[in-house]
Amino acid sequence: MRLSNKIALVTGAAGGIGSSTARRFAREGATVILADIDSDGCSRVLDGIIADGGAGTAHGADLSDEAQVVALFTAIRGQYGRLDILVNIAGGDIEPAASVEEIDAERMSRNLDMNLKSCILCCREATKLMKPQAYGRIVNMSSLVYRGSPAQFSYSASKGGIFSFTRSIAIALGASNITANALAPAIIGVDAFPRALGPERWKVMAEATAARYPLGRIGTPDDVASAALFLASDEASFITGQLLEISGGARL
Numbered sequence: 001m002r003l004s005n006k007i008a009l010v011t012g013a014a015g016g017i018g019s020s021t022a023r024r025f026a027r028e029g030a031t032v033i034l035a036d037i038d039s040d041g042c043s044r045v046l047d048g049i050i051a052d053g054g055a056g057t058a059h060g061a062d063l064s065d066e067a068q069v070v071a072l073f074t075a076i077r078g079q080y081g082r083l084d085i086l087v088n089i090a091g092g093d094i095e096p097a098a099s100v101e102e103i104d105a106e107r108m109s110r111n112l113d114m115n116l117k118s119c120i121l122c123c124r125e126a127t128k129l130m131k132p133q134a135y136g137r138i139v140n141m142s143s144l145v146y147r148g149s150p151a152q153f154s155y156s157a158s159k160g161g162i163f164s165f166t167r168s169i170a171i172a173l174g175a176s177n178i179t180a181n182a183l184a185p186a187i188i189g190v191d192a193f194p195r196a197l198g199p200e201r202w203k204v205m206a207e208a209t210a211a212r213y214p215l216g217r218i219g220t221p222d223d224v225a226s227a228a229l230f231l232a233s234d235e236a237s238f239i240t241g242q243l244l245e246i247s248g249g250a251r252l
């Protein structure tokens with residue numbers, strides 16, 4: 001198993017990509033700490049992991065709130081005393097399809113907080129555990145729209161910010177044997193899409209998107225979990241400050 005004896009925190013663990021990643025890490029031997037603002041969803045994912053023979057804990061927390069992030073890491077320190085892997089997946093876009101002129105200050109701030117601020121705060125707290133142990137693997141969730149998007153302004157800015165922040169901590173933390181890398185998925189088929197768009201609109205959008213991608217399909221949560229697993233494992237011990245596009249060749 002590739003993550004034997006590792007303690008891994010996965011944020012956004014109630015969601016499509018986060019739950020796949022948490023399950024995958026548990027199957028590879030990690031003890032998984034699941035965190036999400038959706039605490040019921042998080043507990044359901046943990047129940048499934050435990051039923052499959054895995055181990056871990058679930059924590060409800062709004063990770064855009066500094067006090068809740070600090071409380072989460074205090075609990076981790078108290079229960080486990082260390083943290084080997086942090087995968088920051090929590091996030092989303094609450095302001096898609098607005099025009100530039102329609103950018104709303106409140107929704108913009110929420111997008112930046114939910115994606116970028118939560119990531120920075122979790123990395124800060126994880127560093128306090130990882131530095132003394134001289135070991136850490138950090139994987140942050142950017143998005144292919146870090147390259148720019150004509151419909152997702154504050155979201156793409158938050159994801160671009162995550163990439164540059166990841167490079168910065170990779171430089172700062174390398175001497176402590178902590179790697180930091182980012183994932184940049186294109187469209188990944190998660191339940192949140194049909195929930196938000198309705199099944200019919202989502203089907204049309206998914207098929208049109210798949211037809212544009214060189215590999216002829218959209219991604220799956222497992223495609224992203226596989227990339228996270230690689231970057232979190234010791235196979236990637238000499239890779240840091242990188243952004244890995246998981247895109248089926250989109251936008252090549």
Ligand SMILES: NC(=O)c1ccc[n+]([C@@H]2O[C@H](COP(=O)([O-])OP(=O)(O)OC[C@H]3O[C@@H](n4cnc5c(N)ncnc54)[C@H](O)[C@@H]3O)[C@@H](O)[C@H]2O)c1
Nearest residue numbers: 012014015016017036037062063090091092143187188192
């Ligand atoms: N699905 C895609 O096409 C796609 C593509 C690129 C990047 N991403 C990114 O991948 C990540 C996971 O997205 P997903 O597709 O699995 O969507 P999802 O909505 O299923 O999962 C997102 C999870 O993040 C949690 N979350 C949101 N705000 C939070 C907060 N403040 N504190 C704690 N948890 C919070 C949600 O409750 C949810 O469980 C997101 O960061 C998203 O931006 C997704």
